Amino acid sequence: MQQNRITKLFNIQYPIIQAGMIWASGWRLASAASNAGALGLLGAGSMYPEVLREHIQKCKKATDKPFGVNVPMLYPDIENIMEIIAEEDVKIVFTSAGNPKTWTTWLKERGITVVHVVSSVKFALKAEAAGVDAVVAEGFEAGGHNGREETTTFTLIPMVKEKIRIPLIAAGGIATGRGMLGAMVLGADGVQIGSRFVASEEASSHLAFKQMVVAAEEGATQLTLKELAPVRMLKNKFFNDVQDLYKKGPTVDELKALLGRARAKKGMFEGDLEEGELEIGQIAGLIHDIKPTEKIIEEINAEFESVRKEISSF
Known part of the structure; x- marks a missing residue:
């Protein structure tokens, strides 16, 4: 090159x-x-x-x-x-x-x-x-x-x-x-x-998170939490909890309360695939191995x- x-x-x-x-x-x-x-x-x-x-x-x-x-x-x-x-x-x-x-x-x-x-x-x-x-x-x-x-x-x-x-x-x-x-x-x-x-x-990043990235298919990620700071993540329990809260017309404070602290660390570093914030791009659907x-x-x-x-x- x-x-x-x-x-x-x-x-x-x-x-x-x-x-x-x-x-x-x-x-x-x-x-x-x-x-x-x-x-x-x-x-x-x-x-x-x-x-x-x-x-x-x-x-x-x-x-x-x-x-x-x-x-x-x-x-x-x-x-x-x-x-x-x-x-x-x-x-x-x-x-x-x-x-x-x-x-x-x-x-x-x-x-x-x-x-x-x-x-x-x-x-x-x-x-x-x-x-x-x-x-x-x-x-x-x-x-x-x-x-x-x-x-x-x-x-x-x-x-x-x-x-x-x-x-x-x-x-x-x-x-x-x-x-x-x-x-x-x-x-x-x-x-x-x-x-x-x-x-x-x-x-x-945690092996469990890496494996979830490899398993991801097209449409597995979505951008959310625009009122705080827009973030693209894999859809999991935490993501679904956020979407459920949106149905109620939440305030910024309510969104912050749900997000809490160290959500990304919990997911990406500690491997909590349910409650963690799993940040990854749309291209995850094209990643097939570690x-x-x-x-x-x-x-x-x-x-x-x-x-x-x-x-x-x-």
Whole structure:
């Protein structure tokens, strides 16, 4: 695969970013992804500051390749998390769920490459204006917390590409080489993949959750809780409880009370498939096995090259 703007920006072999997902993206997954030629990301959203420091240090020992940290800015302890990232000399930070102006300048002053995750053209332009080095445009298909615009990846990528000049990474509904090629034909310079890496051997998510992802079929996920923060999850008992509450016309406080605390940890990390919040993307219906991260990346790239040659013969 030829070098492009994303591989050059991160000094990686393939324009693939392993998403920094809560409860899945620890040092084992991030280092495995980086060692396989992608960019591995640690998911800081589910880590206390000192736990993040430990994962950064272990990741450094496990790989000599570039890796980064994904930081959802809506979480507490953001100041401590950013200080630890700087102290540990992490060179790449992906920010999400917040205003990119808040931390971009601070990070770049410390020599850190900054990427911001967006769900619309409007926010992509704001991120570019804030000085980020690249944006991840994430479509409505994606798992976990999602944009309110409900714009799908297929339409979002070319619309963002039309308006920005900085490198563009596509996310949402991508798990294969075909998906990667499609995203790049639409204008992306690279792809960020989450759900496929949940079903990897190195992901820190619970085996029971991984197995449920593998068993999922088309239509197994749905976006809900838009009044709090839109989130796509597998349909289970907790999801059904939410839908039952919606039939009564709940207040925001009633929704918060049902959600409670640590719902995602309970499901994705502890393996409670009934009461947990099981965040995953629509592409789960195309994920059929749990494999080593290296093998996943190898298969994505092999399919990408194969389909690219196939298309070029048209």
